[in-house]
């Protein structure tokens with residue numbers, strides 16, 4: 001019904017979608033690995049009392065959330081070439097550019113979630129820790145952060161699901177991720193089938209993401 | 225022996241003076257009850273002594289060691305942060321609303337600071353915690369989480385947590401105000417037990433009967449000043465100050 005003509009097409013499609021998915025998944029995980037810790041640092045910086053730290057960081061968050069991610073991808077890919085002086089021009093690898101853009105962008109979103117989570121912890125927790133003699137670092141890592149993680153799991157899972165779908169944007173700088181591969185194949189064989197299958201792939205992956213977060217939430221539900 | 229000496233402590237919030245030159249001494253083994261109307265600065269006093277608030281002026285000495293000293297014009301006395309931290313560890317504070325760590329079990333609430341602040345080994349800390357829980361009548365709750373406990377049980381865990389750091393003085397800020405009357409009893413019982421063991425304690429309280437019965441000395445505060453202090457007998461039966469009389473009059477039933 002989708003106009004698939006035969007076995008050869010099916011096998012070819014599977015191989016293509018597999019390689020596309022691999023690219024998608026790589027960008028997805030690399031972004032998570034870089035943007036989650038970066039987001040935490042940005043969150044701490046944005047609530048710093050020192051203006052010269054919090055000011056620039058707030059501007060960074062504003063830019064990352066205030067401009068299209070698509071634009072940021074294009075900018076980061078081309079800027080080293082167009083903006084550096086003659087002789088120093090760099091051709092940034094597409095894949096690296098994509099991961100940098102995604103990490104910077106998602107770190108800003110995660111930072112805002114972290115900041116909200118950190119601010120939601122009652123002041124009494126800090127006071128109790130301080131009276132018991134915990135250092136500031138101990139207080140944050142042992143007392144505050146574990147409670148923050150529990151509270152931010154639901155909004156973080158939303159962001160992570162969106163991230164997986166957003167990876168489709170990297171095709172703008174010529175990366176053959178899942179959707180791009182499917183589109184190419186669709187026009188080659190005049191069939192909507194590859195698009196449909198790609199959709200199923202995204203759905204399946206996000207189903208796994210959802211499961212993982214549910215598991216984590218359940219694991220942390222031993223306390224209120 | 226003098227455990228705590230507070231001299232001429234002044235503290236303002238947003239230009240409004242909340243503590244206007246408080247001086248007070250607490251001796252070893254003494255139980256001091258602090259009473260006074262709402263807003264008189266009782267909590268602020270405890271918070272200043274426990275370094276949760278920075279004082280504007282005054283001197284706080286713990287067992288002869290100066291912990292904070294600030295005077296107008298002179299600024300802050302040069303006491304190293306390290307020294308202050310050491311001295312402060314001799315003080316313990318129990319909060320009105322417990323402030324237990326919700327993500328830790330009861331046992332871990334108690335052992336976390338001894339292990340990671342005092343450097344005690346885990347086994348030793350756990351044994352000590354279990355002993356403290358036994359004393360608090362809570363041994364069976366060691367593995368429970370704070371959210372599974374009643375308010376009275378939470379407060380007793382909080383007391384055990386403070387005791388685990390072996391403080392020389394324990395401060396309580398209205399330890400029973402967040403509790404239902406029937407749960408108040410069990411917490412007061414524990415504090416009585418500590419008093420009988422000659423633990424040095426400063427208890428801010430609205431429980432006049434408790435103050436009368438357990439305290440060696442009662443301090444009446446109003447508007448950021450100590451108005452009157454003396455034995456429970458003196459304060460409750462024969463207060464010399466008009467404001468003390470008016471305040472205590474509200475508690476007569």
Ligand SMILES: Nc1ncnc2c1ncn2[C@@H]1O[C@H](COP(=O)(O)OP(=O)(O)OP(=O)(O)O)[C@@H](O)[C@H]1O
Nearest residue numbers: 237238242260261262263264265266267268269398
């Ligand atoms: N962080 C703060 N910022 C501004 N004002 C404060 C702060 N903490 C306390 N105050 C003010 O200081 C005054 C004394 O407060 P405090 O909590 O010490 O009174 P209290 O005697 O403990 O009263 P209560 O019996 O109601 O607990 C109050 O007027 C209060 O509003």
Ligand SMILES: [Mg+2]
Nearest residue numbers: 266267268398
């Ligand atoms: Mg108070």
